[in-house]
Amino acid sequence: MTNPFKDVLNSKVILLTGTNTTANHPIIANYIHEAVTKRGAKLIVADPRKIKLVDISEVWLRPRVGTNVAWINGLMHVIIRDNLQAQAYIDERTTGFDELKKCLAKYTPKYVADITGIPEKDLIAAARLYATAGPGSIFYAMGITQHTSGTNNVKSLASLAMLCGNIGIEGGGVNPLRGQNNVQGACDMGGLPNVFSGYQVVTSEDIRDKFAKAWNVAKLPDKVGMAVTDMGNAAGKTIKALYIMGENPVLSDPDSHHAAKGLASLDFMVVQDIFLTETAKLADVVLPSSCFAEKDGTFTNTERKVLRVRKALDAPGAALEDYRIIAAIAKRMGYPMEYSNSSAIMDEINALTPSYGGITYARLDKEDLVWPCPTKDHPGTPILHVGRFARGQGVFFSIEYQPSAELPDMDYPFVLTTGRVHWHYHTGTMSRKGTALNRMYPEALAEINEEDAKRLRVADGDYVNIVSRRGSIKVKAVVSNMTDRGVAFVPFHFYEVAVNQLTINALDPVSRIPEYKICAVRIEKAA
Amino acid sequence: MSTVKLTIDGQEVIARQDSSILQAAKSAGIKVPTLCFHERLNPIGSCHLCVVEVDGKGTPVEACKTPVADGMSVVTSSDMLAGMRRKSLQRLLAHHPLDCPICDKAGACRLQDLVFELGVRADTYEEPKDRVEVAYATSLIKYWRDRCVYCQRCAAACREIKGVGALEFVETDGVLELTVDPEKCVSCGECLQVCPTGALTENLSPLKARRFVGKKVATTCTYCGCGCQIELNVLDNRVASVIGRGDAAVNQGSMCVKGRFGYEFIGSDQRLTTPLIKRNGRFEEAGWDEALDLIARRLNKIKSEHGPDAIGGFSSARCTNEENYLFQKFMRAVIGTNNVDHCARL
Numbered sequence: 062m063t064n065p066f067k068d069v070l071n072s073k074v075i076l077l078t079g080t081n082t083t084a085n086h087p088i089i090a091n092y093i094h095e096a097v098t099k100r101g102a103k104l105i106v107a108d109p110r111k112i113k114l115v116d117i118s119e120v121w122l123r124p125r126v127g128t129n130v131a132w133i134n135g136l137m138h139v140i141i142r143d144n145l146q147a148q149a150y151i152d153e154r155t156t157g158f159d160e161l162k163k164c165l166a167k168y169t170p171k172y173v174a175d176i177t178g179i180p181e182k183d184l185i186a187a188a189r190l191y192a193t194a195g196p197g198s199i200f201y202a203m204g205i206t207q208h209t210s211g212t213n214n215v216k217s218l219a220s221l222a223m224l225c226g227n228i229g230i231e232g233g234g235v236n237p238l239r240g241q242n243n244v245q246g247a248c249d250m251g252g253l254p255n256v257f258s259g260y261q262v263v264t265s266e267d268i269r270d271k272f273a274k275a276w277n278v279a280k281l282p283d284k285v286g287m288a289v290t291d292m293g294n295a296a297g298k299t300i301k302a303l304y305i306m307g308e309n310p311v312l313s314d315p316d317s318h319h320a321a322k323g324l325a326s327l328d329f330m331v332v333q334d335i336f337l338t339e340t341a342k343l344a345d346v347v348l349p350s351s352c353f354a355e356k357d358g359t360f361t362n363t364e365r366k367v368l369r370v371r372k373a374l375d376a377p378g379a380a381l382e383d384y385r386i387i388a389a390i391a392k393r394m395g396y397p398m399e400y401s402n403s404s405a406i407m408d409e410i411n412a413l414t415p416s417y418g419g420i421t422y423a424r425l426d427k428e429d430l431v432w433p434c435p436t437k438d439h440p441g442t443p444i445l446h447v448g449r450f451a452r453g454q455g456v457f458f459s460i461e462y463q464p465s466a467e468l469p470d471m472d473y474p475f476v477l478t479t480g481r482v483h484w485h486y487h488t489g490t491m492s493r494k495g496t497a498l499n500r501m502y503p504e505a506l507a508e509i510n511e512e513d514a515k516r517l518r519v520a521d522g523d524y525v526n527i528v529s530r531r532g533s534i535k536v537k538a539v540v541s542n543m544t545d546r547g548v549a550f551v552p553f554h555f556y557e558v559a560v561n562q563l564t565i566n567a568l569d570p571v572s573r574i575p576e577y578k579i580c581a582v583r584i585e586k587a588a
Numbered sequence: 589m590s591t592v593k594l595t596i597d598g599q600e601v602i603a604r605q606d607s608s609i610l611q612a613a614k615s616a617g618i619k620v621p622t623l624c625f626h627e628r629l630n631p632i633g634s635c636h637l638c639v640v641e642v643d644g645k646g647t648p649v650e651a652c653k654t655p656v657a658d659g660m661s662v663v664t665s666s667d668m669l670a671g672m673r674r675k676s677l678q679r680l681l682a683h684h685p686l687d688c689p690i691c692d693k694a695g696a697c698r699l700q701d702l703v704f705e706l707g708v709r710a711d712t713y714e715e716p717k718d719r720v721e722v723a724y725a726t727s728l729i730k731y732w733r734d735r736c737v738y739c740q741r742c743a744a745a746c747r748e749i750k751g752v753g754a755l756e757f758v759e760t761d762g763v764l765e766l767t768v769d770p771e772k773c774v775s776c777g778e779c780l781q782v783c784p785t786g787a788l789t790e791n792l793s794p795l796k797a798r799r800f801v802g803k804k805v806a807t808t809c810t811y812c813g814c815g816c817q818i819e820l821n822v823l824d825n826r827v828a829s830v831i832g833r834g835d836a837a838v839n840q841g842s843m844c845v846k847g848r849f850g851y852e853f854i855g856s857d858q859r860l861t862t863p864l865i866k867r868n869g870r871f872e873e874a875g876w877d878e879a880l881d882l883i884a885r886r887l888n889k890i891k892s893e894h895g896p897d898a899i900g901g902f903s904s905a906r907c908t909n910e911e912n913y914l915f916q917k918f919m920r921a922v923i924g925t926n927n928v929d930h931c932a933r934l
């Protein structure tokens with residue numbers, strides 16, 4: 062996120078898209094609610110699902126799934142047409158505006174309405190509101206990124222924010238809501254194929270030298286590695302072995318039949334987890350690790366704030382902290398890795414990662430720190446891009462709308478979209494182990510629109526088969542107006558209703574994020 | 589925002605024009621007893637404990653809901669005020685059983701503290717004629733109706749903080765009654781977090797540990813990217829309860845149903861407790877040495893036969909920064925590949 066989430070209290074207008082915030086980021090939803098009900102901010106929701114915050118919105122746009130670039134371009138078209146853009150900000154801080162303008166010319170409200178199904182007057186109202194209300198913030202989540210056009214969707218939102226001078230100010234910003242608790246930290250720490258910690262690229266010789274020296278190795282690999290989804294596809298082929306720490310790709314990967322087959326054909330697989338997950342069952346060796354309550358360390362939340370995790374309990378049986386396990390394997394492979402505790406690892410992170418340079422345990426006990434925080438006396442950076450963009454000039458990308466990889470047709474007339482519900486988390490390995498959350502939401506439910514249900518003769522509580530080109534699942538239907546006509550939503554927390562057997566393994570060309578949010582299916586009442 | 593000047597207990601205080609007497613007093617370090625007031629909520633004004641005298645007003649007013657004014661002169665403690673506060677408290681105690689010995693909240697109860705502070709006795713307690721068990725909307729939260737002091741914080745928090753509005757106080761024949769709409773309630777437990785007494789308690793943990801008995805550990809929630817600041821209450825190496833940390837800038841004491849009630853997995857009997865090695869398609873328990881040796885041997889072999897890029901690693905968005913750092917270091921420095929990624933995209 063470019064801005065802290067409490068900063069939404071300074072926003073006068075809030076655009077929320079592709080996020081069921083109330084269910085997935087409850088605390089941020091609380092602050093949005095407070096901004097609207099107590100501070101008079103206006104809320105625009107652009108989401109195919111009728112999420113809870115629609116209740117307090119000023120405008121709700123309901124685009125067809127997968128048409129994000131079109132409606133975002135439409136908003137920008139109207140803003141420029143009505144001359145509501147922040148021209149001084151654009152002139153001073155950005156480039157690419159003229160090309161953008163050219164690209165947007167054809168995205169008239171009429172043109173956009175045909176693609177997205179959004180009524181012209183709603184689009185115009187939303188554009189004017191966002192451009193004129195005052196500081197405006199944008200929040201988005203996987204509903205924006207989990208498309209083959211995901212990277213483009215994100216760039217388009219950034220353009221929209223820049224167009225109105227909303228980046229680098231209080232109450233503004235473009236704020237991705239990261240899903241899992243420490244996605245931000247996992248990225249920050251270099252759990253990515255192209256960068257070391259702090260987004261230092263592996264292709265730079267200077268950077269490689271710096272790490273090689275600190276890590277005491279002769280050289281480090283210079284070729285960008287493979288992304289998770291690509292490793293999955295190459296499993297059993299060019300990838301012979303996988304070491305998986307705390308992930309459950311068999312349930313979370315798209316087209317999971319295919320993913321499981323790949324993993325099963327590996328020469329060797331190690332899984333380190335707290336439970337025997339569906340993925341661990343395929344492993345050659347399973348190592349018992351510790352959960353968050355059993356170890357010391359830090360998480361970095363979605364606003365880039367580094368937060369302490371503290372050991373409260375001893376892990377069960379012989380289970381060990383992940384860092385001790387990694388170090389033990391390294392040692393046996395002939396590389397000594399000795400750390401007396403997690404704080405010693407943080408010292409090394411401080412030394413090698415400029416953005417984390419000043420983030421020490423001693424400071425975290427006393428204050429909140431938001432990276433970039435390069436030195437021990439730096440206060441941290443809650444708002445990014447103040448005054449100027451981190452990379453110099455802000456660039457407007459001119460992006461054309463492109464349809465999703467798999468659209469509904471005669472044989473598969475419905476759009477399937479996946480996500481989470483309030484009561485569960487990811488593949489359910491944690492949330493489904495206790496009784497509490499299962500009491501609230503015991504089994505997977507497919508949300509189906511009322512009118513579709515009538516046509517399919519499906520009643521609330523009936524079981525349906527949802528079938529795609531890749532697989533089929535049987536699931537209980539819940540009939541509502543939460544989803545649009547022609548759209549079904551199924552959460553992915555349930556191994557017995559493994560919805561990712563249906564989803565398509567089509568990736569965004571840049572981010573390599575799979576298109577979970579749209580694939581074509583047919584729905585039939587189960588016998 | 590413009591400011592006003594007023595005097596509180598003879599002390600000159602400058603306060604924002606839109607603040608209440610209570611806020612102004614607090615900023616000057618003057619403590620006024622409160623029960624229903626809560627930092628994040630609009631003033632409720634139901635308990636009357638915060639009464640203060642204001643020059644020119646005949647009767648004392650509630651400091652929590654009375655705005656400051658320029659030149660105002662306020663007195664926060666006097667015999668009269670003390671008497672009124674004791675009376676207000678006694679009125680609550682007339683219906684609140686002092687069942688502290690069997691109450692979850694004992695030791696962390698605002699009412700108990702006030703009774704102690706103000707030295708009140710519960711001489712007037714009347715047993716309720718009919719003890720009705722009011723079931724709560726969810727099996728995760730219990731409502732002890734007799735203990736409720738009708739401060740109405742819970743309903744206000746549900747409405748104002750959570751935007752849910754599942755709780756409402758309805759008055760029939762002069763009697764206030766808490767009503768819950770099960771359709772709306774999502775069991776987030778915000779109500780029990782703000783309840784100043786033991787009227788709303790969690791109904792999940794088989795382990796009873798009062799807050800002053802257990803070991804309290806400040807940490808960060810493991811579920812989503814909000815990173816709520818929480819406190820685990822631990823007894824005998826088990827989590828007995830989780831509460832939101834009010835001092836924290838992240839969530840200000842709020843949490844969701846996953847964070848508050850999703851802790852059972854920690855003590856689940858399905859946790860892995862020993863390394864497992866698959867032999868002939870079946871897992872067998874193994875010791876650490878055996879498992880680690882096998883891993884080192886196999887990885888080394890694959891590396892020398894097929895090169896380091898034949899090995900890949902998935903780090904984890906659930907593990908700590910330190911572990912993720914170490915994992916990529918391991919893949920890059922020990923294996924020698926950049927094939928390291930995690931499921932951020934998924």
Ligand code: SF4
Nearest residue numbers: 809811812816844847
């Ligand atoms: S308590 Fe809920 S909102 Fe807070 S971090 Fe945990 S999962 Fe997220």
Ligand code: FES
Nearest residue numbers: 624633635636652
């Ligand atoms: S605190 Fe003011 S009336 Fe309760």
